[in-house]
Amino acid sequence: MILSEQKPFDEILTYLEKDKNVFIVGCEGCAQSSGSGGPQQVAEMKQKLTEAGKNVTGTKSIDFLCEKALIKSELKGKIDQLKAADAILVMTCGIGVQCVAAAINKPVYPACNTVNLGGTRGEWKGSERCYECGQCLLYHTGGICPLTACTKSLVSGACGGANNGKCEVSPDRDCGWELIYNRLKERGLLHRLNEMMKPLDHRKLMPRPEMMSTPRYGLENPPKAEKPAEEVKA
């Protein structure tokens, strides 16, 4: 799931400064779960924009705005409303905004910020987050991710900045490494603290270049098993 949150309304209004007529698109996938762009938020946005003097020509919530074919077919019945709009406001993640912009020949604006892909599933409100690092370290750290639990994403251990178990950045935030220490101790795994860690391979943190070209690529071209290093050299 992709977690998004609405931008401040003032920021949205600045996008629409020169546009009177607006069409709003919502997403019934992740944005609905995030509470940022489902049917309820679309209705609220329509009311707020109307109060702010805008003319909302129409609204539509679609199952998944990451599906361009779906966007086109779902919006077929709304062509007149779309034509009447100066701009389209899309209430979902960055992928959804890009898909709508690719599918419809109009100025398309984001109403949300994409927060993270954070391992959030559905309505899950837990604190566990995934960094999508492509080199999972959870074996070494007692099942608590050092990349997301530590504000500096340190792999070798605590920085020493914690005070009373709280991170130097905020007294509201636990030191991730102290959480890791306590977990390892509880499970009898404290020896893991002594394991020397390599710096992260940041290539693995990025989407593979071929996947950056289109969100469908991964589905259409399943990754092949990597060749051993010797073979590649030869």
Next chain:
Amino acid sequence: MSLQSKLESGKFAVSCEFGPLKGTDTQEIQENIEVLKGKVDAANVTDQQSSVMRLCSLVTSALCVQGGLEPIFQVTCRDRNRIALQSDLLGAWVMGIKNVLALTGDLPDLGDHPQAKGVFDLDSVTLLQAIARLNEGFDLAGNELKGKPAFFPGAVVKVESNTEAAAELQIAKLQKKITAGARFIQTQAVYDAETFEKFMQRVEKFKVKVPVMVGIIPLKSAGSARFMNANVAGIRVPDTLIAKMDAVAKEDRAKTGIRIAADLIKQMKPMCQGVHIMAIGWEKRVPEIMAEAGL
């Protein structure tokens, strides 16, 4: 005698530290060099401490070399990735800088550019590994260097922790830093000889022996001691010392603070291999503190 030969021959060494200022005016740096050279064995040059943007530690360290004061080039992982860090290190060696202190660094959020991206591509341990690789004549990617440095790498540790987890994490990470190649250790400021003794007992059990320089910050007032207790991780000024500072008249505060620092140095000198005086604004009074401590 260099810091390295002094520590490696078992002599008691003295270091201090100062931070470059924001801007291109180097007068303050030159003044510090003049006051400190010939007095301390080496001076740490901080790397944009507290994430506040300043003149860089690399160039300031090079100015120290030119001025005859041996620098300890502080390098944090906050602002540079592994390419820039290795490149700066090679540059440092070319400029005659031999001592490097490897630190993780504070988060940018704490400084004057909180919008900046914290890099942390390496951390203090993997930076020490990088320095060790450069000393062997290779970079982190395994490529051979044409001309190699012979750095004397150091690391830091906190002696005081207010949770068991923090204390144990410090010991575990110190062990890793030594494994990664740290050859001298400077500690965060210590105000309690007993705590320091217990800490040193643990360090003495390590398989590899590394000289430890105990950190000293002279107290300026009871208020600043309370502030450090509340806000600086790893610093705990005992109430007895705060009371001493509270009891003296304003004009005698500096003298008392310096006397307390000197007493602490005298108490802890037999337990370790050196002292690191962080005077924080009182850099020019470091010789006075040393004289009072009989160094």
